[in-house]
Amino acid sequence: MTDAAIDIRAGAFKPGTSDAEIEAAAAKAALHRRRTVMFWRVSILVAFLVLWEVAARMTWIDPFFYAMPSAIAQRLYEWTTEGTSEGPLWYHLYVTMEESVIGFVTGSVAGIIIGVALGRNRMAADIFSIYIKVINSIPRVVLAPIFIMILGLGLASKVALAFVMVFFVVFHNAFQGVREADRAMIANARILGASNWQLTRSVIVPSAMSWIFASLHVSFGFAIIGAIVGEFVGSRYGIGLLINIAKGSFDAAGMYAAIVIVMVVALGAEYLMTMVEDRLAKWRPQPLHETQ
C-alpha cells in the first residue's frame, strides 16, 4: 500500500527539482498504481469467468452441477425481467433484506448496549459471562428449526435468527472495546469532572467505537446468513427459498444466480458501512500513504 510513497525517494530526483514537479510525479505514480490494481482485478475476474465457461462447454467439468457463467447470467436476466417461478425477484430480495436489516439493527443495538453495560460493570460481567459463553457455544444454525417452529414461517423467525447471528459478535467486541479503553483517558475524564454516565457516553463508547465498527462490518454478512438459512429451512418468500427451490429442481444456474445476488447485496452493504465509518472516524490518523 505504500508503494506510491516509496516512489519519492532520495536520489530519484535531480537537485533543484521543484516541489510541484515532485508532487506531479507522485500523483502520476499514484494514478498509475490505481490503474494497475484495477487492471489486474478485472483481468483475474474475466479470466476466471472465461475459464469456467470454457471448462463447462468443453465438459471438463459437468455443467449440470457447475452451471456456467452464461447460463447464470441468462437466469438472472429471466428473473429480473420475467420474475421467478415463485413471483417477482424483487419481492424475494425485499423480504430477505427486510429480515436481515431488522435482525442486524436490533442485534447490533442490543449487542452494543449489553456489551457496554457489562463492560462497565465487573460484577454483572462476572455473573452473566458464563451464560453468554454457554449460549454462544450453540451453533447458531441449529436454532433455525426451533425459531421456525416457535415463530412460524414468516418474518419473525428469520429476524430472530439474524439477531442471534449478529448479537454475539457485536456484544463481544463492544465488551472488549470497553475493557480496552485507555485508563489514563478515563482518569483524565473523571478528574475533569465527568459523572459516570458522562464517562460512558463521551469517553468509553467513543473509544470502543473502532472495536464496535469492526464487528458491524462482518455482522451484516452474518445477518444475511441468518435470514437465508431461516428461509432455507422454511419460508414462503426470500432468496433462501429460491436457492431451496433451485436445489429441488436440480437447477444449478438458479442456485448460483441466487448466490450472485446475495454477494452483490453483501458487498453493497459493506461499502455503505465503510462510508459511514469514514464519516464518523474522521478523527483517526490517515494511513501513511494518503498523507505523504
Added chain:
Amino acid sequence: MIQEKTTPAIELINVSRRFLSPTGKSLTALRDFTMTVERGEFVAVVGPTGCGKSTTLNLVTGLASPSAGEVRVMGAPVKGIDPRIGFVFQSDALFPWRTVIENVMAGPLFRGKAKPEATAAAKDWLARVGLSRFEHHYPHQLSGGMRKRVALAQTFINGPEILLMDEPFSALDVQTRVLMHEELLRLWSQTKASVVFVTHDLEEAIALADKVYVLTAGPATVKSVYSIDLPRPRVVADIRYEQSFIDYSRTIWADLKEEVETSYARAAA
C-alpha cells in the same frame, strides 16, 4: 508569607499504600509517607522509577485511597474526586475523537456549564497557550508539544486550586520542554495554584520548584526536602547556568543517586 490560619493545600500524614498482586501477595508502594504542600507552593518530587510517585498523586486525586494514614486537601479529608484538583498526565490523555477545542471544553461541559460559555472559555485558554489557529484540529494532527499545551489548557480551564503533574513533559524533546517550563510558570504565576510536580529530571525540578522532595527507593518515604531559594520570575533556559543552581543540583543529586542505585540494584537482583 503563609498566614497561620490557612490550612495547607495538601497534607499526607503517615500514609501507607499497599497493592495486592494477582497472586494475592501484598506489595507496599508507600510507607509512612508524610508531606505538606502549602497554598500557592510549587513542590517537585523526584525519586527512582517505580518508587511510588504516581501512587502518591493518585491518593491526592481521590482516584485511590490510602491503606493507612490520612490524606487531606484544603484541610479536609479526601472523599472521592475533588473538583478543585487538576491533573496533567504523563501519557497522552486527550480524547482523540474530539477536536482541540472540544478537548479543552470537556471539563466545563462535564461540570454543567452551558455550551456558549464553555466555548468562550476554551477559546480564551487556547489563545493563552498559543493554539488559536488549531482549534479544529484533531490531536493526532498536532506535535507532541502542542498536544501537551492542549492538555495544559484542558486542565487550567477548570481553574484548579491544586495542580498535580505526573512527569508531564518527559516525552518531549529538550527545547520543547524548556518552552513548556516557561509556559507552565507563566500560567502558574497567573493562577497561584499549589503544584505537585513529579519528575525524573532533577534539573527540571530545581528550575521550577520552591521545594524538592527526594523519595527513597520503594516503598517510598520522604528522604529529604530541599528549599530552592532561586528568585522568581525565573528564566528556565538560563537558570541552569547559575552557580547556585549548579550547587543545588550537585547536592540533591548526591542524595538521589544512592536511592537510584539501590532501586537499580534491586531490580537487577
